[in-house]
Amino acid sequence: MAQINPYIHFNGNAEEAFTFYKSVFGGEFAMISRFKDMSSPEYPIPEKEANKIMHIALPIGNNSVLMGSDTPEFMGKHNENENRSKISISVESKEEADQLFNGLSAGGKVEMPIADSPWGSYFGMFRDKYGIEWMVDFDPQYKRHL
Numbered sequence: 001m002a003q004i005n006p007y008i009h010f011n012g013n014a015e016e017a018f019t020f021y022k023s024v025f026g027g028e029f030a031m032i033s034r035f036k037d038m039s040s041p042e043y044p045i046p047e048k049e050a051n052k053i054m055h056i057a058l059p060i061g062n063n064s065v066l067m068g069s070d071t072p073e074f075m076g077k078h079n080e081n082e083n084r085s086k087i088s089i090s091v092e093s094k095e096e097a098d099q100l101f102n103g104l105s106a107g108g109k110v111e112m113p114i115a116d117s118p119w120g121s122y123f124g125m126f127r128d129k130y131g132i133e134w135m136v137d138f139d140p141q142y143k144r145h146l
Contacts, residue, residue, distance in 0.1 A: 006087045008068040008132055011077050014053035017130040021066060022058055024103035030057040030065065035072065049073065080131030088135045094122050097138040104128050104136075 010017055015032075022029065036050035052070035059065050066087075071078060091097045101114040107129035114124025114136060121139035128134060 003063060005065040005067060008066075008087075009071050009078055010053075010068060010130065011080070012052055012070050013130065014056060014068050014070045017128075017132070018053075018056050018058055018066075018068060020128075020130075021104070024100060025058065025060050025066075027059055030059050032056050035070075078131075086125065086133040086135050088137065091136065091138045094138055097122050097124075097136050101126070101136045104134055 008017075018029070033054045033056075034050065035045045035052050035054045038054060039045040039050070049070075049072055052072070053068070055067065055069050057065050057067045089100060091100060097114060101124050105124075105126040105128060108127050110124070110126045111133075112123070112125040114122065117123040120141065121137050123135070123137045125133070125135045
């Protein structure tokens with residue numbers, strides 16, 4: 001079966017953001033590589049970009065990986081207020097939902113406080129302090145099998 005793992009881009013603060021995500025989700029990074037790791041005479045990396053994140057991966061749960069990178073300046077900047085998608089997290093309890101919602105939304109902007117929804121799940125939405133949009137959902141009727 002296919003697996004979907006979000007990959008998010010940052011304007012030079014991927015390491016800071018992923019350190020924050022690690023503090024909320026726990027675990028250890030599966031990979032961290034920097035642009036300087038790819039530097040060669042044919043493809044030199046400017047010094048101001050050398051320590052930026054080329055790829056970072058944080059396993060979450062049994063089958064998910066949150067991945068990301070910084071975007072090199074020559075490729076432009078991301079408008080952090082115009083994301084067109086959200087990362088949806090399905091959890092196994094209200095307690096886990098509260099822990100992730102409160103942790104990830106700290107310093108961000110809550111769009112929909114986490115609460116019992118009209119459709120029967122415990123749900124909330126927010127934009128974190130890095131501009132990434134998230135949804136947290138606990139549906140007691142949905143039994144997730146990993």
